[in-house]
Amino acid sequence: MNSKGAILSHAVEIEIPFHDCDPMNVVWHGNYPRYLEVARCELLRLIDYDYLQMNESGYAWPIVDMQIKYVASAVFTQKINVAAYLKEYENRLKIDYVITDAATGQRITKASTTQVAVDLSSKEMQFVSPKVLYHKLTPFLAASNDEKGQ
Template identity: 55%
Template sequence: MNNQQLKELKIAAECFVEVPFFDLDPMNVVWHGNYVKYFEQARCELLRHINYDYPQMKASGYYWPIIDMRLKYIKPASFGDKLVCIATFIECENRLKIEYLIQHAESGEKLCKGYTIQVAVTTDDFEMQLASPEILKENIQRYAEQQQ
């Protein structure tokens, strides 16, 4: 599985969030840091699709810390808004890059977008891997084949 093949597959997952009161800032909109939490929820759903969520990562001998993240805020969300958070695989060869889109579930308006980059490090000595472990690519490939 290379990055071009992965992009063509467009493997994505979504989760839904209803904005709770405690996610708001003093201006009564979602505090900017909470979008990271919404990204995380969508990322976990995506990883569950390929049977490689955080417990499976650790069991395979790797941690996958986030080393880079970008968010672009487009429009604020407010208390009670229903959001759809979509995570999509973009790269898997040397790193794991996932793109995100958060939209208002009812209107479809884009509220926030961004990406995260994760790299594999061994669980025993935290050595960063220069290429993604085969288990990630195998799980993505297996999922893609099951969807056809």
């Protein structure tokens, strides 16, 4: 999981709060998806298509698959960087993530999520991403193609 082939990326810094930790001050494994969510929302805000805009456009985008590989432990008060990389958009949203220690760059976790569009009125899963997503991504796709051409 890396930035290679990413259409768009964004990273956030999070300081590990006490309430996310077990009695040994290590982040409980079930909290990592919340960190992914923070980075995913910020990534989607870059294209003005966060969950409120998704809902307004008539689609929900539930996660249908999540893969997480725990490499090291994050601990109470540690600052982490959570980087999100949009890798696919044509038929689904596939986002890869890398969580690293903010001070050292040491990899802590890598993950990926897959989301599919569901029409809110019919409740039917869409096998092709809705046109609204293409519209939101157009400026970024053009920039990505320009960079590849150079």
